[in-house]
Structure formats: structure tokens, C-alpha cells
């Protein structure tokens with residue numbers, strides 16, 4: 001038979017052969033036999049669509065370009081547009097081959113540069129945290145891309161004007177009236193939108209940036225405010241992860257839902273927290289208002305109560321609370337010592353009184369037995385028959401009388417000594433009571449001017465230095481010395497000199513910010529601690545104080561007296577103790593005196609040290 005040539009003949013022959021060869025008539029057997037008869041090659045089996053889609057989904061979308069091409073491929077497959085799908089796939093493959101090798105050297109150099117930089121919203125702690133997270137990437141490509149994104153975020157953040165890079169003098173506003181809370185919480189603050197998303201970025205980059213921003217906020221910012229709600233912290237972290245891996249619209253929609261739910265829970269939690277805070281504050285107020293009903297003698301607590309009332313009446317700042325707790329602890333310590341002395345003195349008084357009563361009792365006993373013996377002598381004398389018997393009895397009477405006289409004298413001396421000791425003890429108890437009352441107010445303050453004394457100054461300096469270091473902000477110290485104070489004392493009297501010191505402290509305190517501290521360093525020398533202040537601003541502050549002192553006269557009776565001072569200001573360099581800083585300020589103050597008084601001199605050395613002045 002002639003070879004079948006047209007398709008219907010081949011098909012017929014194929015069916016015949018299947019029957020003759022007793023081959024099961026499956027589509028595969030039919031196809032194989034058909035090609036055998038036609039002498040053709042079977043076409044490659046069509047690839048199932050599901051399989052193609054799966055491959056498309058697995059394509060890495062780790063750059064904006066690859067994301068765009070992969071999306072085009074998805075769309076072409078959805079629309080069953082094979083031509084468009086092929087084109088998208090070709091371009092995708094070309095993007096892979098065109099990829100430059102990752103320039104790790106450049107990336108690391110940029111990392112070093114950006115690490116040193118001072119970007120708004122990116123404190124060192126926050127940088128370290130985000131870097132650690134990026135370093136957790138599972139493969140080098142992801143690591144490279146994430147690191148790139150992170151550095152782009154750092155690089156796009158505006159320069160932080162309050163945190164100088166090395167070599168810059170930071171420019172702070174003249175009166176940094178910023179509440180402390182804001183400063184303390186600056187570290188975990190969310191980066192500004194501009195820090196992650198440039199306005200001219202393409203939409204894909206914008207979405208990437210926004211996703212990263214949401215993830216960072218959930219991961220690093222929120223936990224700082226949710227310390228008491230660990231379950232919310234772990235949910236926030238889960239959402240951060242979900243946000244990072246949400247690459248298509250559906251996944252983003254899921255994240256959106258989670259975020260909405262989470263925001264609602266946050267709202268409820270915040271409302272509960274604020275209710276608790278308000279409740280506690282009310283409780284404290286109630287306690288403070290009624291303290292006199294609760295304790296028998298509230299005199300010793302006067303200072304502490306006043307301070308606590310001050311705190312609850314004003315909006316509290318960490319600095320205020322820190323200061324108050326330090327002062328409370330100190331007064332509590334001093335008072336516990338005084339109370340110990342007081343109870344010792346009271347015990348002594350009690351013992352003395354007991355001794356006094358014992359002595360009286362034994363004296364009464366001796367006089368009682370003397371009385372008995374005298375009675376027996378009298379009876380013996382009455383019964384005596386001759387004078388020799390009476391002489392013997394008289395000797396006995398004399399001896400007993402002398403003994404009782406000696407004993408009476410001794411008792412009198414003892415009693416008057418005991419009385420004196422009791423009076424002394426009473427006096428001591430009185431003075432301890434007074435000290436207890438004063439301890440509440442005077443522990444850290446100079447009694448004449450009410451400003452801090454040296455001890456108070458040292459404590460404030462240590463606290464401010466630590467704070468400045470922690471927040472990487474400058475800290476300045478000024479030493480001022482009243483000009484020609486000896487002359488003022490000599491011409492107007494020592495009392496007027498004292499009044500002048502009080503006047504100066506009042507004017508200075510009234511013209512400083514609440515966070516600044518004035519301390520009397522000794523004699524007519526004062527120290528001012530200026531937190532979060534650059535050297536230049538510190539100098540300006542001192543000049544302003546000088547002006548203020550010439551404006552607000554000191555009145556010595558009817559006489560107007562202008563008080564001036566010379567000052568040295570310096571910035572604290574990292575790690576410096578108060579002695580080192582004050583020695584520098586003192587040298588500058590000396591220079592101010594030498595160059596004509598009523599001046600402020602900035603310490604030159606500190607300017608260099610001030611590069612790291614925190």
C-alpha cells in the first residue's frame with residue numbers, strides 16, 4: 001500500500017495500526033504512532049501554564065527594574081499574551097546579564113562615610129540597630145540591596161543641625177526651651193519621610209521607601225513606647241516582617257488590614273495607659289494634699305512634700321524627676337542619720353531618769369535605815385544605866401550621822417550631775433529636731449543665696465555630663481567672679497556685700513533657662529552649668545547676664561550699685577571631670593579679669609576640645 005501522505009490518511013492508518021498492534025488507544029500512543037507513520041518528529045509537549053506562572057513568581061524582584069519587568073511578565077501571562085510575555089522575559093534576562101558585579105568596596109566606603117555623618121532622626125544607636133537588622137539578611141544579594149537602601153536612607157536625611165559632625169560647631173537655638181521629653185525621646189524618633197523617600201523617586205522606589213519606613217517604625221520606633229506591652233512589640237515586629245516581604249498588591253492589602261487592626265489596638269492601649277497615669281497622679285496629689293492628716297509631725301517632711309507638689313503641678317520632665325529623686329534620697333539619708341542620733345539621745349535621757357529614780361530610792365532606803373538606827377540608839381540611851389554606856393552609843397550616833405551626811409552629799413552631787421546631763425540631752429534633742437527640719441531644705445543649697453552649694457554643683461555636673469554624653473549634645477560651664485567685691489565690702493559693709501551676693505544670684509537665676517544651674521562655688525565666685533549649649537551660646541548667655549545686671553541695680557539702702565562680674569566659659573570635652581573643666585574656666589576668667597574686668601572670655605583650648613564636647 002502506498003504511503004499515506006495527507007493527514008486524514010495518516011490518521012486512519014494510525015487507528016488501524018493501533019488496533020493491529022493491540023496498543024492501548026491513549027492520546028500519547030496515538031501521537032507517537034501518528035508521527036511514526038507520517039515520518040515526522042513530535043512537537044515538544046506544551047508547558048503547562050501553571051508551571052510558567054510559578055516560574056514567573058519565583059523570579060527575584062530585588063531591584064526596581066526587575067520588579068517592573070516581572071510585573072510585566074505577570075500581566076502578559078494573565079492576559080495570555082505570549083508575545084508580551086516573551087518580550088518581558090527577554091528583557092528580564094537581559095537585566096540579569098547586564099548586572100554589574102556588586103561594588104562592595106564602594107558600598108563599604110559609603111557606609112563608613114554615612115556612619116560618621118549626622119543625619120536628622122538617625123542617632124548612632126538607631127543607625128547601629130538598623131545596620132544590625134540589615135546584616136541579618138539571608139544571602140549576599142539581599143544584604144547588598146538592603147545595605148544600599150539603608151545608606152540611601154541615611155544619605156537622603158537632612159543634616160541634623162543639633163548634632164555637629166566632627167569639626168563643626170553645633171548651632172543650637174539661643175534658648176533651647178525644648179522640653180526634655182522631646183530630647184530624651186529623640187533617639188528612637190521616626191525618620192522624616194524625606195529620610196527614606198526622595199520626592200523625585202520613581203513610584204516603585206517610593207513604595208519601597210514607604211514599606212521600609214513602615215517596617216522601621218514598627219520595628220524600632222514603636223517598641224520604645226511600648227515597653228510595658230511586650231505582646232504589642234512582638235506583633236509590631238511581625239507586621240514589620242510582613243511589610244518587608246509584601247511585594248504585590250494582594251500582600252500589601254493584607255498588611256494594610258493588619259496595620260489598621262494594630263492601630264486600633266494601639267489607640268486603646270494608649271487610652272488605658274493615659275488613664276492609669278492620670279489615676280496615679282491624682283492619687284499622689286491626694287496624698288500630698290492630705291499628708292498632714294497622715295503623719296503626726298510633718299515638719300521634717302516639709303521640703304520633700306513641697307518638691308513633690310512642684311513636680312505634680314508642672315508637666316514633668318525626666319530631668320525634673322531625676323533631680324527630685326536625687327534630692328529626696330539625699331534628704332532621706334540625712335534624716336535617717338539624724339533620727340538615729342535623736343533616738344540615741346532620747347534613750348540616754350530615759351536611762352538617766354531611771355538612774356535618778358534608783359538613786360532616790362536607795363537614798364530613801366539609807367535614810368530609812370539611818371532613822372531606824374537612830375531610834376534604836378535613842379532607846380538604848382534611855383535604858384543606859386551609866387555614862388560609859390552612853391559614850392559608846394554616842395560614838396555610834398556620830399558615825400551613822402557622818403555616814404548619812406556623806407551619802408547625802410554624794411547623792412546631791414550625783415543628782416545635780418544627772419540633772420545637768422538630762423538638760424544637755426534635752427538640748428541635743430531639740431537641736432536634732434531643728435536639724436531634721438532644716439535637712440529638708442538645706443542639704444545641697446548655699447544658705448545665703450539659695451543657689452546650689454559645691455556639693456550640689458558636683459552632683460548636677462555629674463548628671464549633666466552623663467546626659468550630654470548619652471544624647472551627644474554639648475555641655476558648657478561658666479565660672480564668674482564679682483568684680484571689686486572687696487571694695488564693695490570695705491566701703492558699704494559686709495552685710496551689704498552679702499545682700500549683693502543674694503541680688504546677683506537672684507538676677508542670674510531669673511535670667512537662665514530652667515535647665516541651667518547656678519551654684520555658689522565659694523566667696524564671690526559662682527558656677528553656671530549650661531546643658532545642651534554650644535560654647536558660643538554660653539558666651540552669649542553670660543554677656544546677656546552681664547547686661548541684665550547693669551539694668552537691674554542693686555540697692556544698698558538708697559544707693560544704686562552696679563554689680564559687674566568677669567567670667568570664663570568653656571565646653572566640657574568627653575570624659576572630663578568637673579575639676580578639669582573648672583580649671584579651664586578659671587583660667588579664662590582670670591584672663592577676663594586681666595583684660596579689664598566685666599568681660600567674658602571663651603576658653604580657646606575648650607574650642608578644640610569642644611569638637612567632641614559632650
Ligand SMILES: Nc1nc2c(ncn2[C@@H]2O[C@H](COP(=O)(O)OP(=O)(O)OP(=O)(O)O)[C@@H](O)[C@H]2O)c(=O)[nH]1
Pocket residue numbers: 481482483484485486487489493494495496497498501522523524593597
Ligand atoms: N560680704 C561677703 N564678702 C565675702 C564673702 N565671701 C568672700 N567675701 C569677700 O570677697 C572679697 C574678695 O576679694 P578679692 O578676692 O580681692 O576680689 P575682688 O575685690 O572682687 O577683686 P577682683 O576679683 O580682682 O575684681 C574678700 O574681701 C572676701 O572677704 C561673703 O560671703 N560675704
